[in-house]
Amino acid sequence: MGILMILKKNIITRKTFDEVMLPIYHPASFIPVKGLGSRIWDQEGRDYIDFASGIAVTALGHCHPDLIKIITKQSCMIWHTSNLFTNEPALRLAKKLVDTTFAERVFFANSGAEANEAAFKLSRYYSIKRFSNKKTKIIAFKQSFHGRTLFTVSVGGQKKYSNNFGPKVPDILHVNFNDLNAVQSVVDKNTCAIVVELIQGEGGVRPANFQFIKGLRDICNKYNALLIFDEVQSGMGRTGKLFAYEHYKIIPDILTTAKALGGGFPISAMLTTNKISELVEIGIHGTTYGGNPLACAIAEKVFDIVNNKNFLQKVIDKGHFFFKILYKINKKLKIFQEIRGKGLLIGAVLKPKYIIKIHDILKEVSKGVVVLSAGNKVIRFAPSLLITKEEIEEGLERFFQLTKEFISR
Structure with a gap:
C-alpha cells in the first residue's frame, strides 16, 4: 500500500499544473509527451495532428533527425560562453543571415520579445544620437503583438x-493596420520608428497590403524614421519566402525574427544595417544567453534546410493545398466568413454567430488535432513546414468531423 501511495504521488497530470504553476496560462487538458514530425502523443498514447507547431516554432516538425544530430554533436563540444566570448556557430549563422538578407549586422537573443526589445531600444538610441533627444516617437498598429516585456507590450x-x-x-502611438492615412496623420519629425508585422499573427492573421508597406517605407524615408519589420512569426520560411519582406520587395532598416529560427530551441535575432550599427557603442545592450553556441548550431541547421528554393516552393504549394481543403470544408460547415494568410500561416475568420463559441470549438477539435486561435474570432493554422499533404488531409478531416459534430449539437 505504501509503495502504491508513493507511485500515485509521483504521477504528473494536468492537475499538477493547477497545483504548482503560476496561473497565467490555461493549457490543454492533455499533456504531450512525444512528438515526431507533424504528430504528437499524450500520456494516454492518443495521437494528434499538430497544426500549431508550438505557435509556429517547430518549423521542421518534432524531433527532426538532422537537428538531433546537431544538438548531440554541439552538446559534446561547448554549450554556453556568455557575451565575454564569441563562438563559431554564432558567427557562421550571422554570416549566413547577412549573406542572404538586406542586413549587414546581427544581434542574437533568446525570444521574439527580446529581439523586439533590442530593436525598439536601438531605434531610439540611433535617432537620439543621429538627430535629436526628442526623436523618440514610435508608431505601431492596433491589434499588433510584439512580445511581453514592458516595452514590447507598450508597443x-x-x-x-x-x-x-x-x-x-511613453511616446508610442497606435493607428489602424493597413491604413496609410492614419499613419500620415500622426507621423512627424520626432518619429524615430514605425514597427509593423507583415502578417499580424495574434491580431488575426491579417496580411499587410503592398501599398501600405510601400507607403510606410516612403514615410520613413521622408521623416528620417526607421522601418522595423517584426517577422518573429512570419520569418524563416513560414510564408514561402525565407522572410516575408521578400514578397513585398521593400527593405526595412531593422528586422526581428525568432520562433522558427531554432526549430523549437530558444533563439532570436535582430538584423540591421551598417548605417545604424556604426553609432552603436559597446555595452548599450546585452544578453547573457543570446547567441550561445548550442542555440546557434541548431539554428544554423534549420537555416540551411529552410533556405532552399525547392523547400520554400513546397511551402507555397502546401499552403495552396491547405487553403483548397479549408474552402471545401467551409462549403459544408459554413462557419467561416473569410480564410486568409500566406504560405502555411493561415487564419479562418469565424462568422459572428460562432465567435462566442471559439473556445468551445477549439476544445472540441483538440480531441484529434492541435490548432490555435488568433484573437477572439480567428482559428489559426501554422503547421510544420515539412508537413505532408497526406497529413494535411488527415488533420483537416479530423478538424471537419469534430467541428461538424460540435455545431450539430
Whole structure:
C-alpha cells in the first residue's frame, strides 16, 4: 500500500499544473509527451495532428533527425560562453543571415520579445544620437503583438496585454493596420520608428497590403524614421519566402525574427544595417544567453534546410493545398466568413454567430488535432513546414468531423 501511495504521488497530470504553476496560462487538458514530425502523443498514447507547431516554432516538425544530430554533436563540444566570448556557430549563422538578407549586422537573443526589445531600444538610441533627444516617437498598429516585456507590450496594440502593469512606456502611438492615412496623420519629425508585422499573427492573421508597406517605407524615408519589420512569426520560411519582406520587395532598416529560427530551441535575432550599427557603442545592450553556441548550431541547421528554393516552393504549394481543403470544408460547415494568410500561416475568420463559441470549438477539435486561435474570432493554422499533404488531409478531416459534430449539437 505504501509503495502504491508513493507511485500515485509521483504521477504528473494536468492537475499538477493547477497545483504548482503560476496561473497565467490555461493549457490543454492533455499533456504531450512525444512528438515526431507533424504528430504528437499524450500520456494516454492518443495521437494528434499538430497544426500549431508550438505557435509556429517547430518549423521542421518534432524531433527532426538532422537537428538531433546537431544538438548531440554541439552538446559534446561547448554549450554556453556568455557575451565575454564569441563562438563559431554564432558567427557562421550571422554570416549566413547577412549573406542572404538586406542586413549587414546581427544581434542574437533568446525570444521574439527580446529581439523586439533590442530593436525598439536601438531605434531610439540611433535617432537620439543621429538627430535629436526628442526623436523618440514610435508608431505601431492596433491589434499588433510584439512580445511581453514592458516595452514590447507598450508597443503592441492590444490593451489586454499591456494594462494593469502601471505606467506604459511613453511616446508610442497606435493607428489602424493597413491604413496609410492614419499613419500620415500622426507621423512627424520626432518619429524615430514605425514597427509593423507583415502578417499580424495574434491580431488575426491579417496580411499587410503592398501599398501600405510601400507607403510606410516612403514615410520613413521622408521623416528620417526607421522601418522595423517584426517577422518573429512570419520569418524563416513560414510564408514561402525565407522572410516575408521578400514578397513585398521593400527593405526595412531593422528586422526581428525568432520562433522558427531554432526549430523549437530558444533563439532570436535582430538584423540591421551598417548605417545604424556604426553609432552603436559597446555595452548599450546585452544578453547573457543570446547567441550561445548550442542555440546557434541548431539554428544554423534549420537555416540551411529552410533556405532552399525547392523547400520554400513546397511551402507555397502546401499552403495552396491547405487553403483548397479549408474552402471545401467551409462549403459544408459554413462557419467561416473569410480564410486568409500566406504560405502555411493561415487564419479562418469565424462568422459572428460562432465567435462566442471559439473556445468551445477549439476544445472540441483538440480531441484529434492541435490548432490555435488568433484573437477572439480567428482559428489559426501554422503547421510544420515539412508537413505532408497526406497529413494535411488527415488533420483537416479530423478538424471537419469534430467541428461538424460540435455545431450539430
